[in-house]
Amino acid sequence: MSSLLERLRKNKDDRGMMANLRCILVENKKHRAWPVLNRLGVPITEDVPAIVAGLFATHPEGDSESVKNFGDTCKLIELARDKESAEFNGNSDNSKKKNLTPTERRFQHLLAADKSEIPERVMRMVLMAKSQGVSVNYERLLYDLKYWGERTKTEWASSFWTPGTEPVDGEAA
Structure with a gap:
């Protein structure tokens, strides 16, 4: 620690x-x-x-090591926002999604960041985590940001787009 x-x-x-x-x-x-x-x-x-x-x-109340990495945090944000919007729209059937969700787009934007851009993009996601009551593993975030590169991006992406998650139409081919 x-x-x-x-x-x-x-x-x-x-x-x-x-x-x-x-x-x-x-x-x-x-x-x-x-x-x-x-x-x-x-x-x-x-x-x-x-x-x-x-x-x-x-977001000190969100400090938790139960979340694997920041990709997990972003996925939990997406799930919380998806559930919230489904409840708001009265539609819990999200199987007809054709486009990337706003959270997915933001996450892709985060992964495309170079070392100088990453702080602001991570900050936006931490603010979203706070608004959705989602935890952040600050210990792992400290390590990942210190060694920001392709390995970290790949780990975050694999945590976000885990097996079992349905691909967006047109991406599976």
Whole structure:
């Protein structure tokens, strides 16, 4: 377990600290997070731990290691949103889907990101996870973002599009 995540979990009820950590996610407010990051032992020059700390501060109640990786989190978001829209529309039969769902499109956009684009795209998904009550494995997210590349993208994609999930029409051929 990461010492950063241990310290974040210990301080998750400190609303002031969490508010300052969230500032790392906003370009013109980053300076507000630097003193807190320093107290947590995170050098302000290391982007990935700082970003994960900010994401944790955004959705601390969603911290869970029961989720395998961020691909699982995104799939759970899609399932929650799909269920929500089916209930809203009064239609629980989703077998006639022909296009990618908005969550699938957003997930594809996330996977297409290079290292400089990934923080903002992950942040959007964490905000969606918070709105849907979906957990995030911050421990694994920290590792995956540190080593962002094809291996991570493939692992996330295989978690999101698991066997047993029906392919969208035209993709199976």
